[in-house]
Amino acid sequence: MSVVSLSNVKKEFGTGGVVALQGINLDIEEREFISLIGPSGCGKSTLLRIIGDLIQPTTGEVVVNGKSAHQARLDRDYGIVFQDAVLFDWRTVAKNIALPLEMMGWDRRKRAERVKKLVELVELTGFEGHHPWQLSGGMQQRVSIARALSFDPPLLLMDEPFGALDEMTRERLNLELLQIWERSGSTVTFVTHSISEAVFLSTRVVVMSARPGRIVGIVDIDLPQPRTADTREGPRFAELIREVRRLLRRGGGFDVEEPAGEEELIVAEEGLQ
Amino acid sequence: MSATVVEPIPRGTLGTRVGQSVTDWAPAVVVFAAGIALWEGLVRGLDIQEFLLPPPSDIARTLWTERDTLWSAGWFTFEEALGGWIMGCSAAIVTALVLARWRTLATALMPFAIAANAIPIIAFAPITNNWFGTLSQLSKMVIAAVLCYFPVLVNTLRGLTSVRPQQIELMHSYAAGELEIFRRVRIPHALPFIFTGLKVATVLAMIGAIVGDWFGGSLDALGVEIQRQAGVFAFTEAWAAIVVASVFGIAFYSLVAAAERLTMRWHPSARGATE
Numbered sequence: 001m002s003v004v005s006l007s008n009v010k011k012e013f014g015t016g017g018v019v020a021l022q023g024i025n026l027d028i029e030e031r032e033f034i035s036l037i038g039p040s041g042c043g044k045s046t047l048l049r050i051i052g053d054l055i056q057p058t059t060g061e062v063v064v065n066g067k068s069a070h071q072a073r074l075d076r077d078y079g080i081v082f083q084d085a086v087l088f089d090w091r092t093v094a095k096n097i098a099l100p101l102e103m104m105g106w107d108r109r110k111r112a113e114r115v116k117k118l119v120e121l122v123e124l125t126g127f128e129g130h131h132p133w134q135l136s137g138g139m140q141q142r143v144s145i146a147r148a149l150s151f152d153p154p155l156l157l158m159d160e161p162f163g164a165l166d167e168m169t170r171e172r173l174n175l176e177l178l179q180i181w182e183r184s185g186s187t188v189t190f191v192t193h194s195i196s197e198a199v200f201l202s203t204r205v206v207v208m209s210a211r212p213g214r215i216v217g218i219v220d221i222d223l224p225q226p227r228t229a230d231t232r233e234g235p236r237f238a239e240l241i242r243e244v245r246r247l248l249r250r251g252g253g254f255d256v257e258e259p260a261g262e263e264e265l266i267v268a269e270e271g272l273q
Numbered sequence: 274m275s276a277t278v279v280e281p282i283p284r285g286t287l288g289t290r291v292g293q294s295v296t297d298w299a300p301a302v303v304v305f306a307a308g309i310a311l312w313e314g315l316v317r318g319l320d321i322q323e324f325l326l327p328p329p330s331d332i333a334r335t336l337w338t339e340r341d342t343l344w345s346a347g348w349f350t351f352e353e354a355l356g357g358w359i360m361g362c363s364a365a366i367v368t369a370l371v372l373a374r375w376r377t378l379a380t381a382l383m384p385f386a387i388a389a390n391a392i393p394i395i396a397f398a399p400i401t402n403n404w405f406g407t408l409s410q411l412s413k414m415v416i417a418a419v420l421c422y423f424p425v426l427v428n429t430l431r432g433l434t435s436v437r438p439q440q441i442e443l444m445h446s447y448a449a450g451e452l453e454i455f456r457r458v459r460i461p462h463a464l465p466f467i468f469t470g471l472k473v474a475t476v477l478a479m480i481g482a483i484v485g486d487w488f489g490g491s492l493d494a495l496g497v498e499i500q501r502q503a504g505v506f507a508f509t510e511a512w513a514a515i516v517v518a519s520v521f522g523i524a525f526y527s528l529v530a531a532a533e534r535l536t537m538r539w540h541p542s543a544r545g546a547t548e
Contacts, residue, residue, distance in 0.1 A: 054442050073448055080446045086439045090461045090539040099457070100447050131539050 001066055003155055003187045004028040004051055009060030011046055011213075019212035020046050024060065026206060026215065030154075033181060033188045035198035035205045037244065038251065043213025044191045045159050051189060052080055052157050065154060076104065078155035079148030083163045085140035087132035087147075094119070094128040097146045104151060118146040121180060138169040145177070149184055156181075158190045162197070171229075174200055178227055195248070199223075199240045200232060207244055209251025216251035219243050327509040335513040342498070347517040350495035353410045353482035354475075354525065357417020362474055365422045366467065369429035373459065374451065379430070390423040395481070398488040407489040417481030421474035428470030432463025465540060468533040475529050479522040 009024040020043040028034050036044040049055040050062060053073040064072035072078065079100075087096045094115045101111045119125050122142040132140055141161055148156060162170040174197060181188055192198050198205045205219045221240055223231055231237060309329050315321070316328040323331070336343065372379035398416050405412035436459055444454045486496020495518055502510035 049442070052446055054445055073446065076446075076448055078446065080443065082439050082443070084437075084439060086437070086443050088440070088458070088461070090464075090537075092539075103447050103449060103453065103457075 001030075002027040002063070003030050003032075003065060004189065005061075005063040006047075006051070007061045009047070009050060009057045009062060011043065011050065011055070012058045021050075021057075022212040022214055024213075024215060028187060028189060030187055031185065033178075033190065033201055033203045035190045035192055035202040036208060037192055037195065037198045037205055038208030038213070038216075038248070039210045040193070041213075042208040042210040042251075044208055046213070047208075048157050048159050048189060048191050051155075052078055072155075076100070076151060077153055078157050079151070079153040081141070081144050081148045081156070081158045081161045083160040085132065085137075085144040087140055087143055089132055091131075092128065093124060093130050093132070093135070093143050096132065096143055097150055099147060100151050114150060118150055121149070121183070122146045122176070137165055138173060141165065141173065142176070145180065149180065149186070152184070152186075154186055156184075156186050156188045158188065160191050160193065163193070170194075170197070175227075175229065177201065182226060195241055195244050196232070199237060199244060200227060205240075205244055207247040207251060209248075214251070217247040219247065324506050324508045327512055331509050332512045332516060335509045336516060339510065339513060343495075343513060343517045346493055346495040346498045346514065347521050349410075349491070349493040350413075350479075350482050350486065350518070351521045351525070353413040353485065353494070354417050354478040354521075356410065357414035357481055358421050358474055358478035358525075360414060361418030361421030361478070362425045362471055364418070365425035365470070366429050369426050369433060370455070372430055373433035374455070376434075386423065386426065394419045395484050398485045401485070402488055402490075408491045410491075413482045413485035413490065413494070416485040417478040420477040420481040424473045424477065425467070425470035428466045428473075429463055432466025433459045435466075436462050464537055468529070468537070472526055472529050472533070475525040476522060479518065479525065483518055 004027070006024050006026045009021060010019070011021040012019050024047060036047060038044050046055060050057050051064060051069060053062075053064075053069040062069040065075075065077045067075070088099070091099065094112075097115050097118055098106075098111045101114060106114070115128070119128055122145055124139060124142055124146070127135065127139065132143070135143070145161070148158075162173050165173065178201060190198075190201060199219075199221055200223075202221050205221060207216045207219065208214065209216045219240060223234075223236060223240070312326075313328050313330060316326055372382065394416065397419070398412075401412045401415045405415060433455075440458050440462075441454060444458055449457070482494075483496040483499070486494040487500055490497045492498075492501075495514055499511050499514045499518075502508070502514065
């Protein structure tokens with residue numbers, strides 16, 4: 001059974017307005033790590049929110065964990081991580097991580113046990129009592145990931161979680177994320193605008209085009225698991241990057257017409273390498 | 274970058290903390306003392322008439338000799354201010370919660386609230402005197418309450434509604450309902466805003482109570498006392514009463530500010546505050 005199954009999903013903003021997504025068909029299987037990549041405006045974040053039932057599709061069917069996306073949200077079948085860590089300043093690291101557990105009615109002792117494990121998982125032991133503003137951006141994002149994993153959701157939705165971090169932190173967190181993914185056994189849907197990040201992390205990369213957002217192609221990433229820092233050095237890695245880039249170009253991801261925002265610049269930059 | 278270990282704020286010993294706050298306060302204390310000395314010197318040197326500006330030493334003496342009257346009048350007026358503050362602030366917070374929950378209601382009502390805020394409320398003092406009794410503290414409380422209402426309403430509403438959309442999305446992803454989002458996100462997020470309103474309101478409540486006294490009130494009230502003494506050219510006494518009003522005002526403000534610091538130790542602005 002697919003964890004996520006999208007058929008003919010279309011999203012229009014406003015009545016008869018901009019078509020953000022069209023004809024989206026995608027099945028995500030258990031234990032997969034799927035990246036959605038495309039130029040800005042291709043609707044990849046919108047698609048992620050549709051899977052999470054935070055936005056309603058105009059037409060089409062969304063099945064998550066064998067039920068409607070709405071029911072899946074009510075059943076807390078997924079954890080979500082945004083580009084900003086979205087931590088609550090008035091809660092300590094431990095209490096931020098425990099937030100979903102509190103809402104699910106776990107008792108204090110069980111929560112503390114779980115938080116202890118998660119803090120170890122994201123390597124933040126010793127920082128449980130800190131407040132978010134006392135942490136660096138990378139550490140905040142690790143708290144956010146721990147919170148998303150706290151209740152062991154079968155699906156993890158990540159919306160450019162490392163987009164705001166510097167390159168070195170990002171590469172390190174990429175490796176950590178893969179380890180977490182391996183250990184937690186969850187399925188990941190990951191939005192990014194970095195080609196190398198998508199190839200490095202994923203089992204499949206879904207390449208999208210803009211206006212309207214469509215799926216141009218899907219690249220199977222057959223790099224051996226587990227991935228390590230050396231994975232990036234191999235010739236197969238470079239080939240796969242070229243493959244994704246070719247699809248992006250076919251989808252028009254490289255003709256930057258409007259003033260380039262940060263997203264487009266990053267995609268364009270990688271196109272020049 | 275993330276490898277940088279952020280250490281908790283070092284908490285110094287009690288001694289260094291006291292030392293620190295002495296250094297922080299010293300400049301202000303020096304300016305205060307110099308200002309008083311200058312005032313005293315100018316009044317004596319230029320031989321300024323007492324009814325124009327009494328020297329600080331006279332005011333201090335009056336504060337001491339009249340301490341019983343002044344203290345009880347100050348307390349009486351402070352009660353009016355406090356009562357009004359509680360009434361106004363709680364009404365404002367409740368309104369803000371309702372308006373934040375039903376946003377269309379806010380769009381419908383806020384223009385009127387803003388228009389109403391332009392009305393010089395003080396001018397209503399004779400009317401509230403008429404409604405609730407000239408000698409009653411309630412009539413002054415109502416004036417103070419009305420003055421407090423608007424800034425607390427606006428600040429609270431802003432705090433409740435300025436939550437980042439992603440925080441709400443996150444709560445939705447946990448299947449949270451409106452009530453839970455208010456309890457866990459909107460209200461804690463609004464606390465700094467609410468306290469800003471509450472602090473502004475302390476000052477307004479004191480003004481409201483004193484000016485309310487102006488339009489007739491119990492002889493025990495500070496506003497009445499100031500007006501009465503000024504009426505008989507006892508300006509030193511009037512000045513002393515103003516000092517008492519300020520002391521109560523500052524104390525009121527500081528109390529709320531202290532409550533704020535206690536409630537919001539988590540806030541980045543509490544950095545370096547004692548924990």
